[in-house]
Structure formats: C-alpha cells, structure tokens
Amino acid sequence: MMSKIPILILTGPTAVGKTDLSVKLAEILNAEIISADATQIYKKMDIGSAKITHREMKGVPHHLIDILNPDDEFSVSEYGDLAKKCIEDIHNRGKFPIITGGTGLYLNSILYKMNFGNSNSDERLRLELNELLNNKGIDYMHNLLKSYSEEVANKIHKNNTKRVIRAIEIFKLGGELGDFSKDLELNEKYDAKIVVLNRNRKLLYDRINYRVDLMFENGLIEEVKSLVDEGFSKDLVSMKAIGYKEIIDYLNGITTLEESKSIIKQNSRRYAKRQITWFKRYKDAFWIDLDNTKNIDEQIDIIMNLLKER
Template identity: 35%
Template sequence: MPSPHQSAPAGATPPVIAVVGPTGSGKSDLAVSLALELDGEVINADSMQFYRGMDIGTAKITDAERRGVPHHLLDILEVTEEASVSAFQQQARALIGDIHGRGKRAILAGGSGLYVRAALDILEFPGTDPEIRRRLEMELETAGPGALRERLEAVDPVSAGRLGDARRIIRALEVFELTGRPFSSFMPAREYFQPAVQIGLDVDRELLRERLARRVEAMVAKGLLEEVRRLDAAGLRHGKTAPRALGYAQFLRVLDGGSSLAQATDETIIATRQFARRQLTWFRADPRVHWLDWQDPDLAARAAVLCRTPPVLPVA
C-alpha cells in the first residue's frame, strides 16, 4: 500500500471525495482537514447552506473554521429561491472538473443524501412543466392530498409508498405526465459517475443526541430568533425550500406568537435528532461508504489514506 503521503499515479483521475454522515458529526471539520492534507477544495452538499443569511440555524462553517480552504456553493441562493437537485448536479460536476483540472482534490461535504448522490452517481433528472405543476397544486387545494395520492398509487405504487408529503407527490405525478414513466424509475443504481470515495462518520448515537441538544441551545444563544426575524423580512416564508429548514419553521411560529422560545428550542432539538436518524439510515444503506469513528484522534489521517488509496468495491 502506498504511504499516506504518496500521490496518485501520473495521469490518473483522483477520486472525488465525499464526507457524509448525520448532522452534528463533524463533516465540515473533517472536510477542511482533508483539504489541507490533500491540497483540496470543499464543495458544499448541504441544501440549506445554499441560502444567504441562513448561518446560525444551519451551522454554516465560518471563515475562521475554513482555515483558508476554498469553499464552493455556499450562499448562492436567496431565501425566496427554490433549491434544485438537478441544478446542483450541474454546478457540482462543473466544479469537480475545474478543481481536478487545476491539480487539486474535490471534497464534497454535507448531509443532504440526494444531493450527494446527484453529484457522485449516474442519476437522470426528468424535466419540469410549470403548467402541469400549477394544475396539480390547484387540485391539491381543492381535492386534498388523499386524491392525489390515490392517483399516484394507480400509476406509480412504489413512489406512492415512499413519498410522504404533498410536494413530492405532486412532483411524482408531474414526472409521470411529462414522461409516461413512473417517478420511481428515475432512481439510480449505486453506480459512480466518476471515481469516488465516501467517508462516513460513525457516531455514538447517545452522544450525538446530547451534542445536537447542546448545539441547538447554542444556536439560540447566538441569536437564531433574530436571524429568523431578519430572514422573514427578506421573504423567508414565501420560499419553497428555505422555510422548511430545521429551526426556521419552528422559530417562525415564535414570531407569529404561536410558540414560546423554549417550545421552539425543544421542537428543534427533537426535529434535529429525527433528521439525524434519517440521515444515518440513508447513508448506512450505501455499502460503498467507508465508516470511520467520529472521535478517533487519527480520523483525518485515516481518512486521507482512504482518499489516496480507495479500495475498489463492487457496484451495489
């Protein structure tokens, strides 16, 4: 095996690196350490960190924490704009090509599982049609989500059983009308678009639960409510994606007088823990992820070895 400081063979395409795992596990810190060790640049793959001004509630990495490492795809959207997985795929792949073309390493960091897969895997995105979308949204208002779910069950039972909220049901019906194919048929096999290595942070779940509670409490102390107030004035609740971010929905209710600060804090802690469990379920389902102990004092060095000499695994 090459030493940890041995470079990739001349002419070889280095694998894209992705640091994945649940929120609060230390992905951003590890990505920066890897970038410093491997002469890399970080690409954000957390969909809520695309938004300008959503800093405290998303635990967005600060300039000081970046330690001089270039970071991409942070602060690229206003809170009124909708995040798009397909747009992210194009942007991330263009950045990967640019970073590798300059002889550096591209490092994805984030817990938005579908966004990570969009950058790494062969994944096709069907188009959109605003007219079909508007019609379906009007049907949702008049007939309710039950009627739309019944229609989806008739044409795409797999998606009907998998999708929980009305927005995704509308998207699945839109795709079927556009393409004649069930939305579920667009889900990819686990096949990398180009060489890649995924590093997962293996957490102690009870310790993570406590860390997440402390982190939310620290966000509140730093001024999360004031951040939400500023973003509300900038149109936060009129956006399609940003208002659903952890903490922001809960603290908007404080502004509306429907919840106390303590209630919003507790609700955000619960929602964050639930989200972390879903993230773990998502990433654990991918056999290509190499799991490392999040508290290992040699974590960065062990991850760097994997990134220089990634094992070849069969496609799942």
C-alpha cells in the same frame, strides 16, 4: 478512455463533526471543499444552518456556500451541474475535490446520473416532498401515497423512500405510475470514496441538542426575524428549513420560545436519523464511528489510508 476524477465525499448526520475534519483533510490533501448542504447554499442563513465561518475555513477555499438569496428558485439538478463544474475546475487546477455535507439528494446528483425522466418531473416539488419526509416521516408519506393509489402504495415498500416520493410526485403532477424498478446509475466520471461519519445515537443527539442551544445563544431568533423583516416568506423552500420554520412559528405566536427550541431539537434529531438511513444506501461507503477513535488525527489517518487504496 479518460481517467476518472478522484473525489472524497465526507458525509454524516447533522452535528456529527464533519466541518473540522474536512478542513484538516483539505489542508493535508491540497484540497478544496464543495458544500453539499441545502441550507448553507443560501446567503443570510448562517446561524440556523450551522454555516462554517471564514475563521473555521482556515484559508481553505469553499464552494457552493452563500451563492443564493433565500427567495431564489433552485433545483437538485442545478446543484448537480454547479457541483460537477466545481469538481472539474478544482481537478484541472491540480487540487483535490472534497464534497462535504449531509443533503442526500445533493450527494446523489454527484454520485449518480440523475435521470428522473423528462416528463412529469419537478425538482422543486421533489425538494418539498423530501422536506415533508424529513418532518413527517415515511409512514406519513406512504399513507399520502395510499391516498392517491392504494394499489401503487402496496407495490412500493415504505422504506423505499425514493420511489415513494417519486410516485407521489408523478401523481401530484397528474401523471401515471412509471417504472420504479430501475436503480440509479452510477456516474462513471468520478472515482468516489464515500466516508460516512457516525456516532453513538445518544451522544449524537446530545451534540444536536447542544448545537441548538448554541444557535439560540448566537442569535438565531434575530437572524430569522431579520429575514422575515426583509420580506422572505415562510412559504419559501429555504425558510422551511429546520431552525427557521420553528422560529417563524414562535414569532407568529404559535409556539412559545421553549416550545420552539424543543421542536427544533426534536426535528433535528429526526432528521439525523433519516440521514443515517439515507447513507446506508451507499453500499460502497466506509463508515467511521467517531466515538471509537482517539482524536481527529486518528480519523485523518483512517481516511488517508482509505484514499491510498485506489
């Protein structure tokens, strides 16, 4: 029997503080980092995605960043295939794989055997539905499901977002309701340690607001305008990311500058809240409240001790 590949998944809500910690851990562990961020995967989308810079990487190899053009089609299953190849390659070279990012579907594609059935399945549609969930919330999505079938909506609790989205997907593709009772099956190839970073909600929201202000100072409007000028449509999955769609509305005269900034902050805070809800599904995850640690060295010590418990 083949031994499992040890991996560390370092995740948490947007702006919590994953980047610096992941790089410092990678330096200590002789590791390479695989990004699990659905926006940083695109070229030319740097400021709005808070993409790590080459300077911040400190020589640590990073994978699955800047590999797509904004108009490239890409699915969660394709991400999973690429991430698994990266994990094997890093492991075979005697290094340690660290997966860092906050896109829950991407993390699931590594942690679980993603089998949504061969029929009536559309990864691109699922991505769009998850984006709709991030923007509109679960009440909106559950009501959308009710519009297709009140009977089905009554059978699926609104907090079970995966099944709500899967049901909507099936109806949108013209299918019938399948069996939503089966949980995702764990991918046995990996010995995964999941660490979720978190902070006091108010402090996290303050960090998010500050980050958005920095994005504007660093040229977010110019970045989005450049993408639009190159012909990248607002209808692209990439351009519907938080920080981009709001600026497109500003450029089109739909909102003012201050309104767009306020909406980005609001949408980012809502996204962080939903990320936290998502990560709570990982029953074996170890949570670290960064506000209760003295410094990054203490955070590293906690994670290093956790990794020794194999």
